[in-house]
Amino acid sequence: MGSLDFYFDFSSPYGYFASTRINELAKRYNHRVDWHPFAGEAFKPSTTGTSLVQNPAKRDYTRKDYVRSAAFHQIPFKLPSVFPLETRIAARAVMWTESKFGEDKGIALAQAIFKAYYVEDKNIGDPQTLVAIGEALGLNGEELTQGINDSFTKEQVRAELDLATARGVFGSPFVLLDGEPFWGFDRLDQLEAALQAKSA
Structure with a gap:
């Protein structure tokens, strides 16, 4: 079974759209998906240009x-x-959950x-909102709170961001298939074509 690396920021609607399709798409071609949350604000020092919400014309469009x-x-x-907002804590929540309970629970x-x-x-x-979301999935709220604030979890998120930057990730959603990058929800058709070609 092959794998895809799916990088996303919770503040990206296009990342949300991709999140509703990526697992099903990968499954059709016998691939699994590794989900990688990040906070897009952290990319600004190493990238150029304005974000979609900073440029008035881009924002309105x-x-x-x-x-x-x-x-x-x-x-x-x-x-x-409230849009956009800080998503670093949400990324930590997912990272901690995945490390403690496995990939499926993290996803x-x-x-x-995303749905919330x-x-x-x-x-x-809001951390309390995130804890409530976790509790609805059966997570222990107190443990999740501790996990979000744990120094090891924070380091994990930073390490993931460093790795993402090294792999050329600069936006959300961003998918890597055997190192080949696909940026944007509108590239999922091209991603499917690449998956189809590999399975032929």
């Missing part, structure tokens, strides 16, 4: 495109009332966080 893309792909979506938490933000309009920058 993408806000319309988020809604249009979600409707086109039939993905539940509501632009959050389940990531999916629940982009469907239920919950503030996922």
Whole structure:
């Protein structure tokens, strides 16, 4: 079984859209997906150009495109009332959960966080909100709180970011297939073509 590396930021609607498709896509071609959360703000010192929300023209366009893309792909979506927001703590929550309970539980938490933000309009920058999301999945709230604030978890997130930067990751969603990069939700068709070619 092959594997894909899926890098995403919870503050990216396109990352959310990709999260609803990536596992199913990979499974069709006998691949598994390694989910890698990161906080996109950390890339700014090493990248150039303005983000989608810093440039007024880009911001106005993408806000319309988020809604249009979600409707086109039939993905539940509501632009959050607080957007964007700090996602470092959410990334830590997923990282800690995966390291303690395995990849499947980490993915389940990531999916629940995406849904909470982009469907239920919950503030996922609030640690208490994240703990409540974790508890709904059966996680112990006190343990999750400790895990989020644990120095080892923080170091794990930093190490993941360093590795992502070294691998050329600069945005969300970003998928690597045997080192070949695919950036953006609109590249999933090309990713599927590459997967299909490998399975031929």
